[in-house]
Amino acid sequence: MAGFWGKRKRDEQELQAQDADLAKRAGSALVAADERVRVTTDELVFAEAELGPDATAELRVALSAVRQHLGEAFRLNQLNHDEIPDTAEELRSRNARIAQLCEWAQDVLDERTSALADKIARARRAPEIIAGVRADAARLRARIPHARDTVERLAARYAREALAQVEANPAEAEQLLGFAEHSASVAERRREAGQREQANLALEASTESVRRAATLLDAVETFEVEALRAESTLAAIVEDSRGDLVVALKEPQTPGVTTAIAELRAALATLPPGGVNTDPFAQLSTLRDANAGLDAAIAAARERAARPIPPLEHVRHAIDDADRQLAVARDVIAGHRGWIGADARTRLAESERIRIDLDRYLGTSAAAATVIDEDHREQAMAMARRVAYLAAEALQLAQRDIDSSRPQDPGQWGGQGWGGGRRGGGGSDVMGGILGGLVIGGLLDGMFD
Template sequence: MTATPRPPLRALTLLAALFSALLLSAPALAIAPFVLDQGNITDKVGALGDRRDDVQAAIDRLQSDAEVGFYVVYVDSFGNLQPDEWANTTAVESGLGTDDLLLAIATEDRRYTWSVEEDFPLDDEKLNEVAKKAIEPELARDEWAQATINAADGYRAVAAGEPVPDSSGNDSRLLTGLLCLAAAVAVAIAGFLWWRTLRSPKEKDSESEGTPVAELEGRADTLLVETDDALRTSELELAFAQSEFGEAATADFAATVEGARTDLADAFRVRQQLDDERPETESEQRDLLTRIIDRLNAANSRLDADAEQFDRLRDLGRRAPEGLERLRGMQTEVTAALPGVDETLSQLRESYPETAIGPVAEAADDARDRMLFVGAHLDAAHEAIADGRSGEAAVELRACEEALSQGQQLVNSVVRRSQELRRAEHDLPEVVDRVDREISAASEDEADDERLRAAVASARQSMEEIRSQTAAGEYDPIALTLKAEQTAEALAEQTERLRDEEENARRAHDQLRQALDSAVAAIGAAEDYVATHRGAVGPRARTRLNEAKAALAHAQHDGASEPVASLKAATRAGRLASEAADLAERDVQAYRDPLDQRVPGPMGNSSNAGAILGGILLGGMLGGGGRGGGRSPGWGQPSHRPGPGSFGGVGTRGRRGGGGRF
């Protein structure tokens, strides 16, 4: 009997390739960046099989011997994002810190990447050596678990100054693979047919519908906060660079920041649209949230693209000694101003209720807290310079720059609040008289108009409340001025249709200056508060503040040509700014509540608490993550102290990485 000939290896290989291509025609499941909440290992594709414990053991050895937190993620695909962008965003959103490393592997894309913070203890040369010698060879053979085990052992070796263990393959692996090839092809055929035929139409539709609205909204809100913080830090660093090198040398960076500012403003505008009274359908919500995320990604991409070049320009590490001297001088100036702030606050409390002082009530204490932080970290920078640790000195100085800026802003906020309260107190009688005249004029036409009668009655009641508060003694003149202006605007909505265009324009022109002054005061107070407490301020307060600024800009730009529209915009700006301040204060109060479990535990020293609240040290108060620093995910305590932000966007600022194809 003639033996049946075995299929040649070439034919087997060709057959496998054909069916592999068939399987790969199904789209890989792209997963958006996400918060790592499953410990060190996140396996979305079942790559580890029964070797998960082996991988965890290798990770534990690395943690024990080198004090490196190692996190590995297996997904099908990074989607439309570049691997480094995907990994950096995941690391940032998860709050991975200076001693943590993320290895991300996309099994279907055949790509991998690693991501660490700028101050991670291993340099790029060592990390790349581990990647080439220990990780890539195993990934090329689809040995997913072994690749991670080798990575952990490789990092442990280079941290100890030893060579990376050899990861050369064994020929037996090829033989084993050939013996299993025919069975694998059969399984592939069956699996592909099952996948194509058993999926329900509903499952197919859900794929096309995209991410659930609630998940999109959460991602959009987190990205709004993080991008707003990134832009604020970038603006501050740009201001320092402009003072050092001049506007000509920093013009390109200024243009980048302006472009990111426009993108962010567009995102906030869409967020406000979602927050307004008109309800959107689920499809409309998804479209609007996607637009927000797209605009924020554009803003971050702009900033990230220039981050490395900006760091080279400033070169804080090389110029650390002169930077230290400059910041010591700023520290002296802010500290010297604090007794005057105490005196001003004391005078304000003698004249006004606490509600009038509210936005700046704790400004002196907060400024002292920032100066305590500055003192400690300038000393740390001095020690780092003396020891030749220029990179560490740069990080300390960057944190001090923002703390000093906030300290000065807190001092200025008290001075400005005092001036605005005095001015509002002086102008309030005139505002009240003007609104009373508007009510009297409107009452002449109210007999034949039911809506106007109701508006006049409401306006009279509102003004009576204002007069009652002023007669009682202590009152908030800024709040009462805003109330009077909003009363006048509500009345004007009914009287404008009864008057000619010229009369309406004249009335609006007479009221516009005071409305603009009130809006500027309200926005200034809200901006100071958000900027110096942004570590705890959420998306709603920031959205209202951004919309208030946009309304004010419109009122100021079109005041002469369109006084009626400008008056409406100015009044709206003041109202939105007040809402922003209220929302921000609630956010901060919730954070400061000792029962609030979001408060980070170990923060190094007491001065760091205020620095995290101010967003100087990035510590994940809103969702457990922040750029360039933050808390470890919820399963454990931080293994590092939070770090400061720097010029750049959310995804890549302050991080480095590598990787490639396999």
């Protein structure tokens, strides 16, 4: 007994220590959150001055919500220290809630202020960024003549369709750089006039325009290199394609292989002669697709050769067998409905469903079909065999149900069971099982009573 009371005292002391620690953490969190609200309020004033009210709207809303929830935390803390005595559980619950509210407040303010941090830093560096925009624009302008020369050189070698993606890049880059320089000037003037929000929008437009101009000029240089690579790759693929045609002619000439060979030959025939401006990217894509089609057709032909097509007679036999099995199972289950359980009925339903799908797959009644395309025979045979298997399983399960439901005493099939004065005798059970349903079974009980 002394050990029990000692353990209980230690538990109480430990709980009191935990409550004291929670109260301390709640108080510290409340002070930190309140101070964070004050600091963020000052930051909001500066952010609005730098970015304008629209950019800081989310932070303003967040501050309002945080103040409201911190008001609840202060009210809970006041209840902890008023003149009304509180239980330990009440204090514990309030302190936990205070800590939760303060943690939420800190998280919300962290999220909103971090979203503005980059924009504020950018606004503070506006003069430096404007100078950088002008320097970048001048540097990119010096690249425009070279880009125009490159496009002219490419036009002498490649088709107009191939150059469509970069032909207008030098002119577009020049327009973007002019807009960037104008936007930088606007940003500078608006900032000097105290219109910080408009200044920041203009600054973002100028930096984005410079970035896009650089991308357009880089694309011209990249196109020249990639076009040369495409030409080199095209020559290798042409050689490979001619070798693939030689190999393909030695493969089993299925309809798929014959079609793929014709498509690859057509793709090779469309290649322009030497000295004609070409589009190596489009030609490479066409040849690649034709080669992939030939590879797929050969793989399918080899797989088919390794797995011979079932003769039409075998498929017909499989369908006939499936129909016979299905008919037997259907008749047995229909004739003994009162005894047949869920398993047999489920197998029969699935067998009938697949049989219907088989007709749909062949596009006609499988039983009446006189011709089945070679491409459909294997699948049709597999479906027919599945129908037969499920029907046979349904028949087996139905027979199990019938055997388990029949009376074990042969005398129950006649004698007293057929009017011997015993209510619910074997005769009525047998007829109820054969005809199916509890209602019919009950009627028979009355008839034979």
